[in-house]
Amino acid sequence: xxxxxxxxxxxxxxxxxxxxxxxxMLDIDDAGATMAFKPMYLTVxxxxxxxxKPTHKTHFVKLMTAPAGVKKFTSKEDEEYSxxxxxxxxxxxxxxxxxxMAMIGAIQVGEGEEMQSQIxxxxxxxxxxxxxxxxxxxxxxxxxxxxxxxx
Numbered sequence: 234x235x236x237x238x239x240x241x242x243x244x245x246x247x248x249x250x251x252x253x254x255x256x257x258m259l260d261i262d263d264a265g266a267t268m269a270f271k272p273m274y275l276t277v278x279x280x281x282x283x284x285x286k287p288t289h290k291t292h293f294v295k296l297m298t299a300p301a302g303v304k305k306f307t308s309k310e311d312e313e314y315s316x317x318x319x320x321x322x323x324x325x326x327x328x329x330x331x332x333x334m335a336m337i338g339a340i341q342v343g344e345g346e347e348m349q350s351q352i353x354x355x356x357x358x359x360x361x362x363x364x365x366x367x368x369x370x371x372x373x374x375x376x377x378x379x380x381x382x383x384x
Contacts, residue, residue, distance in 0.1 A: 251280030251317065256338065258285060258292035258328060266369065268331040270338035273372065274379040277318055279343050284315040291330050298325040298358040300351050318342040322351035323380055325358050332362065335369035339376055341383050352380050 254277055262269040277283065285294045285308060294314060296305040300322035308314030310330075318324065321343030328336035339355060341348060356377050363373040 251278065251282055254281060254283045256283055256285050256294075256340075258287045258289070258294070258336075260289040268328070268334040268336040268369070269372075270326075270328070270336065273338045273376060274341070275338070276341045276383075279319055279321055280317065281342075282315055282317045283340060284313055286313050287311050292328050292336075293330075294326050295329050296324060296326045297362075298323070298351075298355045300324075300347075321345065321347040323348065323355040323383070325355040325376075327362070333365055333367045335366040335372040337362070337366075337372060337376055339380060341380075344383075349384055352384060356380055 254275060256275060257271045259269050259271055261267055262271050275283065287293065287310075290311055293308045293310045293312070295307040299305055300320045303320055303322070303324075306314070306316060307329075318340065324340045324342065326338055326340075337359065339359075359373050359377055359380075363370060366373060
């Protein structure tokens with residue numbers, strides 16, 4: 234009986250684990266855009282893990298907005314950083330050294346009312362930083378459009 238329980242645990246447990254995702258921090262993306270997160274907007278489910286991966290030097294990630302009760306994070310420069318997103322909402326982040334080049338992104342966690350209630354704060358945060366974006370400022374509009382489309 235113990236062997237059966239062990240087999241059940243090892244075959245059923247992975248279905249309960251969250252998925253793993255990667256967001257690359259790039260100097261130049263596939264389309265030739267400079268200083269970009271790839272993807273810029275990612276939709277995941279609660280319990281999923283996202284690894285921010287610097288593919289070039291001088292990148293790191295700083296969480297600007299998150300649902301209430303979620304601790305904001307800042308990764309170390311040039312190091313991969315993984316975070317598991319447990320609470321539904323919209324998480325807006327930047328690469329601080331390249332914020333003026335609109336190196337911005339967002340993660341949508343889950344769906345429904347709880348997630349949607351976070352969209353206005355994330356949009357306001359993007360709008361508040363838009364004036365500091367000297368190049369690629371159209372990304373702010375694109376990111377806001379993606380967030381609002383999730384409503």
